[in-house]
Amino acid sequence: MLEFSLVQKVIIWAIPVLFAITLHEVAHGWVALRLGDRTAQMMGRLTLNPIKHVDPIGTLLVPGILLLMGGFIFGWAKPVPVSYQNLRKPKTDMAWVALAGPMANLVMATIWALVAKIGLSLVQSGVGLGEAMMFMGVAGVLINAMLMMLNLLPLPPLDGGRILVSMLPGPVGWQVSRLEPYGFFILLGLLYFGILGMILWPLISGLLSVLATIFSLPPQIFSIL
Template sequence: MDEFSLVQKIIIWTVPVLFAITLHEVAHGWMALKLGDRTAQMLGRLSLNPIKHIDPIGTIVVPGILLLLGGFIFGWAKPVPVSYQNLRKPKSDMAWVALAGPGANLAMGLVWAVVAKLGFGLVQAGNSFGEPMFYMGLAGIWINAILMFLNLLPLPPLDGGRVLVSVLPGKLGWQVSRIEPYGFFIILGLLAFGILGLILSPMLNTTVQILAQWLGISFGQAASLLNSLF
């Protein structure tokens, strides 16, 4: 399948995007629970029901616009609430809570890689069911790779920024945390000027290379398959 209609693209991307952002947030809440904070659990945010985590802008509008524009797709869900003071070791535990989200994206990316591999095998065997399975697997790999690498950037309120605040000495960490109210606008600015793409492209190119080796195809073929999803 060389070209997809908008409806086909929506079908391919919907499940991977919903899982990627939902499990990312649930992972934060789950780790917080293990480290002593029950806030997310008490508010019902440890549910795998996507409706409990959907942010109308970040989950629907932004990914939809990016899909229409043909750019790389990312989004976000409603942040899972974490009560810093409830954690057993608030400063260090917050780093583990933050890392749980990208960790979940890594795990999901590996699962989708298996789905893509199985779908690719079915396609080669002439089974028509393999094609949607294969492309949905590719979409799952891509959205989880983007969310993982994006969230690991050392900029509050991204997960990497929270890790940075946790590992820096008290006063310096507090100064970095003051960036948080402006972090989202910084990200939008980096995206608008193409800087965010430059930052993420080496990591995403590595993802494409690994994918190519996993499927037994060339880098160019893997990149072409991913590009067909936009």
């Protein structure tokens, strides 16, 4: 792992983090719109303007502190509002709305892997811009892989939890959904005791290996940050 100054870290991570969080939320709203709910559209949340989605704590403070600590980086934006009752098939459609966010992160991770590949090629050709592209591409892959796997955990209010509730029979799904007010605290507990990393890192590493294979990237490239 290379050593970077605080300014360098911010330059490398800022754009990937903002895109990862913003497009994740827009994807939820866009799929909800296609399935009959115009709430996000009417509230001006179907926009790529990050200011509309930034949560001061989840988008700026938490990722910033974790970046300084050099540990597991994650964050969140202001959730895009979805009116369950407006969906054409509320129970089924809610699963698709929830899945849209992690799938957006998967697409972005793939695009950033391509950026990293181009940057690496430029570095090998002696082009100065290549190093910046490579570092930012790697950061983009890492943050999107982390957000994708984190959000797929079957814990309300994470997307995976909403998907699980939608798939379970009504009474059972309702019981699971009652965990939602405590989900964030459960997540913090898992993070504090190191359990979250034990669950997520094998999944994240698997995705990184797949992307490295697809784009013919050296596996160790994702260890430079």
